[in-house]
Amino acid sequence: MREKTILCFGDSNTWGCDPSGWRRFDRKTRWPGVLHKELGEGYHVVEEGLGGRTTVWDDPIEGHKNGYAQLQPLLRSHMPLDLLVIMLGTNDLKNRFSVSAMDVSWGMGRLIDLARANSDAFTSGKAEILVVCPPPFAPMEGLSLEGIFVGGEEKSRQLASAYRAICKERGIGLIDAGDSISSSAVDGIHLEASEHDKLGRVIAREVASML
Numbered sequence: 001m002r003e004k005t006i007l008c009f010g011d012s013n014t015w016g017c018d019p020s021g022w023r024r025f026d027r028k029t030r031w032p033g034v035l036h037k038e039l040g041e042g043y044h045v046v047e048e049g050l051g052g053r054t055t056v057w058d059d060p061i062e063g064h065k066n067g068y069a070q071l072q073p074l075l076r077s078h079m080p081l082d083l084l085v086i087m088l089g090t091n092d093l094k095n096r097f098s099v100s101a102m103d104v105s106w107g108m109g110r111l112i113d114l115a116r117a118n119s120d121a122f123t124s125g126k127a128e129i130l131v132v133c134p135p136p137f138a139p140m141e142g143l144s145l146e147g148i149f150v151g152g153e154e155k156s157r158q159l160a161s162a163y164r165a166i167c168k169e170r171g172i173g174l175i176d177a178g179d180s181i182s183s184s185a186v187d188g189i190h191l192e193a194s195e196h197d198k199l200g201r202v203i204a205r206e207v208a209s210m211l
Contacts, residue, residue: 022190086112130206137149137189
């Protein structure tokens with residue numbers, strides 16, 4: 001049986017940032033690793049997580065974080081693909097970008113459209129895509145990242161409905177991670193190891209039904 005390739009395209013929560021000290025969780029702990037374990041033999045899960053990555057915005061401070069600029073080369077680098085899983089949106093809510101939840105969903109829409117424009121990178125000749133909406137922020141008051149995400153906590157609670165609308169419009173599957181997991185109280189945005197495990201299992205069930 002041919003091995004199926006899944007590209008996981010995301011930010012530091014795909015990379016596996018530990019909220020306590022911002023070290024990286026090991027491969028088996030990170031949700032793409034859990035996804036691979038749950039799917040078993042016959043699947044190749046590619047981790048493409050980058051801390052600070054946005055959907056479409058150029059970061060004037062950190063640079064090289066624009067997901068739209070990076071997606072096409074990555075689709076080509078890892079082709080042929082069977083599925084693209086996109087989990088982005090958290091970093092778009094930084095105060096420096098001054099965008100709404102709806103703006104972030106439109107950024108996600110552009111990524112979906114870009115993947116579809118590169119449908120020949122997919123085994124079936126059709127871009128198979130699964131969007132994962134990040135969970136809402138934990139309370140940010142008093143946390144070190146509060147100043148970077150001014151207003152982001154409220155917007156993060158609006159993200160799921162905005163993503164639901166953009167995915168419905170484009171006929172794309174959506175997982176609302178907030179239905180299953182929570183952001184860490186330690187820094188407000190990253191995932192504890194236990195939440196990586198839950199998320200990997202939730203995504204695995206959806207991927208198995210899709211492929």
